[in-house]
Amino acid sequence: xxxxxxxxxxxxxxxxxxxxxxxxxxxxxxxxxxxxxxxxxxxxxxxxxxxxxxxxxxxxxxxxxxxxxxxxxxxxxxxxxxxxxxxxxxxxxxxxxxxxxxxxxxxxxxxxxxxxxxxxxxxxxxxxxxxxxxxxxxxxxxxxxxxxxxxxxxxxxxxxxxxxxxxxxxxxxxxxxxxxxxxxxxxxxxxxxxxxxxxxxxxxxxxxxxxxxxxxxxxxxxxxxxxxxxxxxxxxxxxxxxxxxxxxxxxxxxxxxxxxxxxxxxxxxxxxxxxxxxxxxxxxxxxxxxxxxxxxxxxxxxxxxxxxxxxxxxxxxxxxxxxxxxxxxxxxxxxxxxxxxxxxxxxxxxxxxxxxxxxxxxxxxxxxxxxxxxxxxxxxxxxxxxxxxxxxxxxxxxxxxxxxxxxxxxxxxxxxxxxxxxxxxxxxxxxxxxxxxxxxxxxxxxxxxxxxxxxxxxxxxxxxxxxxxxxxxxxxxxxxxxxxxxxxxxxxxxxxxxxxxxxxxxxxxxxxxxxxx
Amino acid sequence: xxxxxxxxxxxxxxxxxxxxxxxxxxxxxxxxxxxxxxxxxxxxxxxxxxxxxxxxxxxxxxxxxxxxxxxxxxxxxxxxxxxxxxxxxxxxxxxxxxxxxxxxxxxxxxxxxxxxxxxxxxxxxxxxxxxxxxxxxxxxxxxxxxxxx
Numbered sequence: 001x002x003x004x005x006x007x008x009x010x011x012x013x014x015x016x017x018x019x020x021x022x023x024x025x026x027x028x029x030x031x032x033x034x035x036x037x038x039x040x041x042x043x044x045x046x047x048x049x050x051x052x053x054x055x056x057x058x059x060x061x062x063x064x065x066x067x068x069x070x071x072x073x074x075x076x077x078x079x080x081x082x083x084x085x086x087x088x089x090x091x092x093x094x095x096x097x098x099x100x101x102x103x104x105x106x107x108x109x110x111x112x113x114x115x116x117x118x119x120x121x122x123x124x125x126x127x128x129x130x131x132x133x134x135x136x137x138x139x140x141x142x143x144x145x146x147x148x149x150x151x152x153x154x155x156x157x158x159x160x161x162x163x164x165x166x167x168x169x170x171x172x173x174x175x176x177x178x179x180x181x182x183x184x185x186x187x188x189x190x191x192x193x194x195x196x197x198x199x200x201x202x203x204x205x206x207x208x209x210x211x212x213x214x215x216x217x218x219x220x221x222x223x224x225x226x227x228x229x230x231x232x233x234x235x236x237x238x239x240x241x242x243x244x245x246x247x248x249x250x251x252x253x254x255x256x257x258x259x260x261x262x263x264x265x266x267x268x269x270x271x272x273x274x275x276x277x278x279x280x281x282x283x284x285x286x287x288x289x290x291x292x293x294x295x296x297x298x299x300x301x302x303x304x305x306x307x308x309x310x311x312x313x314x315x316x317x318x319x320x321x322x323x324x325x326x327x328x329x330x331x332x333x334x335x336x337x338x339x340x341x342x343x344x345x346x347x348x349x350x351x352x353x354x355x356x357x358x359x360x361x362x363x364x365x366x367x368x369x370x371x372x373x374x375x376x377x378x379x380x381x382x383x384x385x386x387x388x389x390x391x392x393x394x395x396x397x398x399x400x401x402x403x404x405x406x407x408x409x410x411x412x413x414x415x416x417x418x419x420x421x422x423x424x425x426x427x428x429x430x431x432x433x434x435x436x437x438x439x440x441x442x443x444x445x446x447x448x449x450x451x452x453x454x455x456x457x458x459x460x461x462x463x464x465x466x467x468x469x470x471x472x473x474x475x476x477x478x479x480x481x482x483x484x485x486x487x488x489x490x491x492x493x494x495x496x497x498x499x500x501x502x503x504x505x506x507x508x509x510x511x512x513x514x515x516x517x
Numbered sequence: 518x519x520x521x522x523x524x525x526x527x528x529x530x531x532x533x534x535x536x537x538x539x540x541x542x543x544x545x546x547x548x549x550x551x552x553x554x555x556x557x558x559x560x561x562x563x564x565x566x567x568x569x570x571x572x573x574x575x576x577x578x579x580x581x582x583x584x585x586x587x588x589x590x591x592x593x594x595x596x597x598x599x600x601x602x603x604x605x606x607x608x609x610x611x612x613x614x615x616x617x618x619x620x621x622x623x624x625x626x627x628x629x630x631x632x633x634x635x636x637x638x639x640x641x642x643x644x645x646x647x648x649x650x651x652x653x654x655x656x657x658x659x660x661x662x663x664x665x666x
Contacts, residue, residue, distance in 0.1 A: 054655055167578070171532050171571040178539055178564050185557040190547055192557055193539075216597060223593045223627045391628050392639055395621040398597065399643055402604040402620055403613075407657050415605035419598055426594050430587050431528035449560045461552030 006358050007129075013359025014366050019062050022055065023367045026063035030070020031374065034087055035078050035382045036393075041071040041087060042439075043218055045333050046210035047397065050404035057341035058356045062363040064337055068330055069121060069313045069364070072273060073371045076113045076306055077382050081106055089273035089309040092281045096294060096301030103297050108243050112299060113306040114375045116255050120307030121368045123259035124266065124314025128321075129361055132350065135322040139347035144454040145466050149475035151448050154325040156479050157269040159437035160486035167487075169437045172428070176441025179204055181449065199413040206336040208414050209442055211401045212421025213428070213435045214329075219394045220426050247299050254284050254300040258307030266312030267319055269327035273312040277305035314364060321349060321357060325444075329436035332443040339443075522584030525575055532572030540565030593627050600624030612663035613652070614644050 013019060026048075033044040044067050052060030075090030080097035093113065100109040142150070159169030182193045183203030194200040243251075258280040265276035284304045285294045294301050317334075319325050324345030326332040335345045343353060350357045405414040428435060459465025467473045543549075543562040550556030600623040608616040618640050625636055651657050 051655070054657075165575075167571055167575050168528075171568060171575065174564050174568045174571065175532075175535065178561060178568065181561050181564075188548075188557050190557040192547060192561065193542065216601065219624075220590070220593045220597045220627075223597065224629065391625065391632070392635065394597075394627075395600070395624045395639060396643055398600060398624050399604075399617055399620050399647065402601060402608075402616070403647060403651055403659075406604075406608055407651060407655075407659065410658075412605045412609055415601065415608065419601045419605060422598055422601060423594070426598075430589055431524055431531075432587075433528065452560065453555045456555060457553055459553075461554075 006354065007362065009354060010358030010360075010362030013058060013355050014062070014363035018056075019059055019359065019363060020366060022059050022063040023066050023363050024370055026066020027070040027073075027367045027370050027374065030067035031074035031077075031371065031378075031382065032385060033067065034071035034074025034076075034090075035385055036388075041068060042210060042214040042329055042333070042435075043397070044071070045330060046207060046215055047400050047404060049207050049210065049333065049337065050408045052337050053340065053408060057338060057343055058359050060337050060341070061334060061356070061360050062367075064334055065317075065360065065364065066367045068334075069310065069367060070371060072306075072309050072313050073114070073117050073375055074382065076117065076302075077110060077375070077379060080109045080113065080302070081379075089277050089312075090306075091274070092277045092305045093302050095281070096296070096298050099295065099297035100299070100302070105297065108247060109299075109302055110379060111376060112243055112247060112251060113302050114372060116251070116258070116303045116306040117310040118368055118372045119255050120259045120262055120310035121314055121364070123307070124263050124311035125361065125364045125368075127263050127311075128314055128317055128364075132318050132322045132357075132361075135318065136347040136350050139323050142347070142471065143469070144451040144458065145469050145472040146475065148448060148451040148455055149466055149472040149479070150323060150325050151444050151451070153475050153479040153482070154269040154319070154327060155437070155440055155444060155448075157482050158327055158440055159434075160482060161269075161271060165432075166483075168433050172433050172435070173437040173441040176438040177445035177448065179209070179438075180442040180445025186446070186450065187453065197413075199411060203446075204442070205405070205408060205414050205417055206333070206340070206443065207408050208405050208417035209421050210329075210333060210336075210439060211405060212418045212423075213425035213438060215397065215401050216418060216422030217425025217429055217435070219398060220422070221429055222390065223394060243299075250299050251303045254280075254304035255307045257283060257287075258304035259311040262308030262311035263315045265308075266315030267327070269319070269325070271312075272316060272328050273309035276308040276312040280304040280308040317361075320345070321360075322347060324349070324447075326440065329439040332440045336443055519584050519586070522579040522582050524584055524587045525579035526584075529572045529574070529576030529579060532575065533569045534572075536565045536567070536569030536572055538565070539568065592629060596627035597624050610663065610665040612660040613648060614662050617644050617647055 014023070029044060029048065030041070033041060045064055048063065048067065052064065055063070071087050072089055075085060075087035076093050076097065078084045079090040079093040080101050083094050083098040085091035085094055097109050097113070100106060155173050156170070159173040160166040178193075180203070182200060183191070184201050185192055191201055258276075261280045261283065262273070262276040265271040265279065266273065281301060281304060284300045285291050288294065288298070288300060290298075316327055316331055319327055320331040320334060324335065324347070326335050338345050338349075343349070343356070401418060402415050405418045406412065408414050425435060428438075455465055456463075459468075465472075466476050540562050543558040543565060547558030547561070548556035549558045549562065552559075600620040603619040603623050604616045607619050621640050621643060622636065625631075625639075648659075648661055652659055652661070
């Protein structure tokens, strides 16, 4: 009965007028950002992040989460109609979605991917509801050694798995931790790396870092590259959205398999929706009796990845909410929003803040139903959004970023930090360093230091304390394996690649963009 | 096409310099403490060494493969970052609307092509929209226009 009571509590929070409104706002903005290429989910979240200062923490998270899963819905629209993936997670949907649109079945494809998205999301939400409290209860037994080990594993996995070069990912993670240490040391009140600036005592602003590294740097990269799209009105006119009986019959199993795979990869650090979508597409093609249909408008080829990326969007919240260990940069921003409101993430979150936890999860239902209803009738509007010229869009986004940074503390220092991190972000693009590990390291850095110091204090200065305790020893061993595997793997991949194509660094490997989710 | 991957070579050396710098500053300025009772300098000193080591290994790898020329632009970062800088300089002394106009005008130059009509319209539209959202909608106390002299 306690479970039902919690669900009821969640719905009572999620169905309040304010929360429905901000959920709607988030989902709408997410869809908008998802449709438009050159505007990533991280840029959108960091743009609206300053707003969360002025909202209740629950409402703030509901809105940010709405942006996150809304982009995945919106991204499929651009993939199908225009062969332009709005987000990396939708890239694989182009393969069969665009051929369907050219055969005049664009309406069917959009309708069916919306169904698949909703199915996948529902699958993910159910798992999230069932497993998060169980994991959190187990994690209550963890001490500082376990936490340090867990965070280290999360960071190492996220930095090495999805990126091209493990060393680059790891170095950005370390750099992120170092940036996170700037400011007053919480235990001794020593000012570190502030160089005399009083404003830096409070540390580097998460908003400025995210907006600079992801928002401003993305704009610098996209200026004069992204062009407004010419849309053939015929491809958008939806003749029929009703799927045939054959479509429906073919869609069930891919949807189910996609959701299962998506849920699994969503919980792991470093994988997330893009990888889930790619793998589920590959699985469908392998299992199909008629693999030659793939790439020519096979409905299985859009159902599985769209179910997978949406379920991964939802299950990504499992480690974030139950352990306080985010697996991706977006989840790190969610945790950041909690911490700004003084809520400590971790296994006690569910028992300390039941309204927040259950309200947030139940708002996912509200948001996904809003998206289900919004998506089909508004397709025309979304497509017209693509015709907004980038030369009008980017100065507006830049202005919102600056005002947002300024209003976070009413000090121009934050705007200067956006400037500095914009420059850093652009330099990172030139040197091809990934941004996600930097942000993850930044959010987890101070917590890691605290747990590291405490564990060393309890272990009397012996590093073996991380290997004496069984849970922490297992996690450390896993971290070691991930490290070895990724270093060995990336070396091998690079060798094979340079043998085949000499321009290894410049080819567009879709997994390279996976970090952006 | 170059003989070495100069991009990664430079990136690795930069990481080495940053890491070494962080370690030196930590060891020089903050108490290290002992392992059971770590001072504020210990953790960053360790991280700096790790970063420097990663930088060295990246640079060594870069010597073992060929590389391509990175796509570096000059005007895009100049005008986009210049716009942000102009906003930071104007927001306090002059208020919101001058800051909006300066960031929009300067960052628009990154297109390397001036469209006066659409630029003026964009400035007007954003100068109306931003105060509506932030000052009226969210009730934030930002002065719209100010004259410091």
